[in-house]
Amino acid sequence: MEFIAHPGPFMSNGQRQPDQLLKDHLLDCQKIAESLGHKLNLGCMAGLAALLHDVGKYSSAFQEYIQSAKIDPNSVRRGSVDHSTAGGKLLYDMFHQPTNSPYEQMLAELVGNAIISHHSSSLRDYWDPQTTADSPFLNRVREKPVAEYDQIKNAFFAEVISLVNFKKSVQCAVCELQTFIEQLKDYSSLFLVGQFIYSCVIDADRTNTMLFEQGKAETWQADGDRTNLFAADYATVVTYLEAKNIDSPATKINQLRAQMALECDQFADRPTGVYQLSIPTGGGKTFSSLRFALKHAAKQHKTRIIYVVPFTTVIEQNAAVTRKALGLPENDQSHVLEFHSNVVQSQTITDDNESEEQGLELIKDTWDAPIIFTTMVQFLNTFYASGTRSIRRLHNLMNSVVIFDEVQSVPTKCISMFNEVVNFLSSFGQTTAVLCTATQPALDAVRNNLKLSENGEMIQNLPAVTEAFKRVEIVDQSHGEAWSLDRLADFVQELAVNKHNILVILNTKSAVKKLYQTLAATNMSEVFKLVHLSTSMCAAHRLSLFTSITEALENGQRLICISSQLIEAGVDVSFECVIRSTAGLDSIAQAAGRCNRNGEKERQNVYVVKITDDDEKLTYLPEIADGQKISLRLLQDMELDTKLYSGELLSPAALRKYFIDFFAREAIETDYPVKHTNLKLMPLMSNQGQRGSIKHATNEDWPLMLLNSSQTIAKFFQVIDSVTQTVLVPYKAGAEFITQLNGELTTEELDATLKAAQQYTVNLFTYQIKALDEAGLLMPLYNDQIIALRSEAYSEEYGVTMAGDGGAFDIAMF
Structure with missing residues (x-):
């Protein structure tokens, strides 16, 4: 009989195309996964997982299911026949016995988990940390019975690959794994290896299935060499910036920007590493980092450039600026892709619901464009979150340049897991990471620290540059009694007598809205253009408002903008005056970067105010509340000692002191504690220290090489607490x-x-x-x-x- 992987799709004339044979699907997926796996020198491992992922479809039960679905799709329940267990069980039975080497056993675990989980929301836990010694992985590959198991194996070895050649493929994978393990310092990296193999299998399976449905199964091609593309883009951007600089006024600020851009250009000759770009706010980091990234990508033969930003607000503006510099259409998504979020909602999948992907679930969100703009939420979700749509793109982060714009915005609880990923990408994935911000968050000073490259700061003589770039004075209004929003509205009106434009940044959307409505109810709305900015607006809406704000500022129109902190990260606007509700020192610095941004005038004032708890509730924003407390203490210290930090609240020394104090205060949070449990997610990436306690509890040695808990991590991981x-x-x-x-x-x-x-x-x-x-x-x-x-x-x-x-x-x- 012919074993079918997928029924042929209907053509426009109502007839079905031929079915996809199972052997063709397995071999095609192996080819794709091998190519993807080579990004980490694990092509044989990824290919082996893909070759075995659908072996269970060789059962007569699954073939009957396929035939019934062809006749009447409503007569069967999608995923009702388990076809994922067989491949993992086969690998476990053959290569996870006492006679097998440790590397063979570890291979059976890593590859087997990707196989049995390819229609699930995550890899299975090797060890369930919420039980004494349960292993969801073992429950699947060792305990769960597989109907027609012998028939499945016989058909696979008869139709797809001989037993001899299969064992050769396994040994190739074992050699890859052994070589990789010999480079490791700890087992946390093996968690990420498992996620990588999983990513390759998911993408190979979904891609081949989608291409088959489109009648293009033979058209798949791996990423080509983009060296020439990036070299051409680099030349285009340099030409654009040279023309832009000629048209720009010869101010001190513009001269400093040009100098720093040149330093970044020269730094691009450095090898793959983890670097810092500490350009002061308003220093032109978007173009400087783009110039570095394009030149570095061309020289080091990188496959893509990925900008990771804190908020979706920054995506549309920076992407638009990049397209303009590259001479691309405004709506281009093939060369410069904006990835805000997964528009399609993830399905809930359990062991009893092996969903067969179709239609929307096959659409690629794989970040295969040359230049990508996305958020920190999406970046971290790629490695840790539940659902296959995010992890599918993980392999595309290898051999890339990743620019972390405003990196200080990494949530405190995620810092250890962020550092682990960046260290892994740099050490094993040949990916260059750039921490791009004026307020470097001292990630090298935490317990699970980031491994910065030696002499990795792109900007030379940073303290002198920061001093030369100073355009504002911080005016501390935070002492004494906290202000109500009504008092703040009065203060805005007082300043408006002598100011053409004012920016007010508050910590909550409710406070922003209330102040906006208060000012709108006065006669100020007749004199000033009032603008309200909120994350309740879609990206296109916010971009339209940013455009109108920029035009108003350039045309000298009187303007007052009230915004949450979304305007702080990378939004290129320049106000005469800024008012900032007290928050972390990094937020105050970013707010200051929206004032007198181009040095148009003498130093202008940035007012720091404390809003009452009734008007600005921070109960659900603990990091902002903690940052606020440390900033207030720094302000008090500097009032007592005016020479502290050279009298500059926003100096590199003051900012580093702020972050060290902040992390010390939040030290217990950096390993991602899970609320209402005794779990922390960072240790679950290894769990090797649990072997002794498991043996003490069960009086038995743990039967697996690995103990990490991918399933539990995916269950609890959320970059932002609220779903x-x-x-x-x-x-x-x-x-x-x-x-x-x-x-x-x-x-x-x-x-x-x-x-x-x-x-x-x-x-x-x-x-x-x-x-x-x-x-x-x-x-x-x-x-x-x-x-x-x-x-x-x-x-x-x-x-x-x-x-x-x-x-x-x-x-x-x-």
Whole structure:
């Protein structure tokens, strides 16, 4: 009989194309996975996992399932026949016996886990840390019975690969693994090796299946060499900047920017490493880092450049600036990709629900463009979060240049896990990492520290550069009684007598909205253009507002902007005056970077104010609250000793002192403690120290080489504590995308539409989704995998609202 992997898709004439044979699917996936695996010199391992991933489809039960699905898809439950266990069990039975070497046993664990988990939300735990000595991995490969197991093995070795050649493939994989392990210092890296193999298998399987459905199964190609592309891009950017510099005024600030850009250009000759780019705020780090990245990528033959930013706000502006410098169309997504979030919602998958991916689930979010802009949330989700859509792109982070813009924004609880990933990428993945910020967060000073390259600061004589770049004076208004928002509104009006434009940055969206409404109710709205900025607005909406703000500032229009901290990270605007509610010293420094940014005037004032707890509740923002306390203490210390830190609150020395104090205060948090449990996620990447306690509890040696707990990490890992869901909004072109996604689209059309639609999405909390749903303001698309907002629930003034009233979603989150 012919064993089928996937039924042939229907053609336009209503007839089915030929089915995809199982042997073709396995061999094609092996080819793809091998190519992906070579990025970490683990091609044989990744290929072996792909070769075995669907072996269970050689059972008659699965073939009957396929035939029934062809006749009537509604007659079968998707994933009702387990086909993932067989491949992992085969590898375990053959290579995880007492007679096998430790490397063979470890291979059976690493590769076997990727196989049995390829239709699950994560790899299985080798050891479940919430039990005495349970192993979900062993429960699957050793304990779970596999029907028709002998038939499956016989068919596989008869039709796909001979037993002799299979053993040769295994030994090739064992040699790769042994070579890799000999470079390791600890077992945490093996957790990331497992995630990498998993990524290769997931992408190979989904890619081959999607191409088969499109009738293009033979067209897959690996990433080509992009050396010439990056070299050409570098030349284009240098030409653009030279022309830009000629047209720019010959101010001291512009001269310093040009000098620092040249230093970054020269630094690009350095080898792969972990470097720092500590350009002062307003110093032109976007272009300087791009210049470095393009030249470095061309010289070191990197495959892609990835910008990781703290907020989606920064994505659209920096991507637009990059496209302009490269001479690309404004809506280009093939050369410069903006990746805000997963528009398609992840499915909940359990051991009893092996979902067969189809349609939307096959769409690639794999970051295969040459230049990518994404967020820190998406970057960390790639390594740790539940769901296969994120981890599918992990392998594309190898052999890249990753620019971490405003790296101080890494959540404190995630610092150890962030450092582990960056160290791994640099040491084994041939990826260069650049920590790009004016406020370097001393990640080398924490317990699980970042391994910075020697002499890795791109900017020479940093203290002198910082002093030369100073354009503002910090005016401390934080002592004494805290201010109400009404008092702050009065202060804004007092300053407005002599100022053409003012920026006010507060810590919560509710405070931002209340101050905006207070000022809008005065006659100031007749004299000033008032702008409200919020993360309740989609990216396209915010970009439109940034454009109008820039135009107003350039045209001399009187303007007051009230914003949460979203405007601090990389947004290129320059106000005469800035008011900042007290927060961490890094946030105060970033706010100061929006004042007198180009040195247009003599030093201007940045006012630091303390808002009452009633008006600015930080209960659910503990890191901002802790940062605020340390900043207030620094301000008090400097008031007592005016020579402290050379009298400069924003000096490199003061900032390093701030971060060391902050991490000391938050030391218990950096390993990602899980609320309401005694777990920390960072130690679960290894767990090797648990062997003794397990033996003490069970009186038996642990039967596996590994103990890490991928499943538990994925279950609890969230970069942001509150769970959010991505919703498409009907802002301008967003309404057109919603209409398109409500119709019939091919997978290729879906892919293009979803990428373009990312600028028209907002992430909402669970309670917000529930309220909107109960009010009938949501539209589910594609079997609830995409959620869209109805037009009456989106406001030009506030973004997402309840029926346009602008008042439903005041939350204490920036």
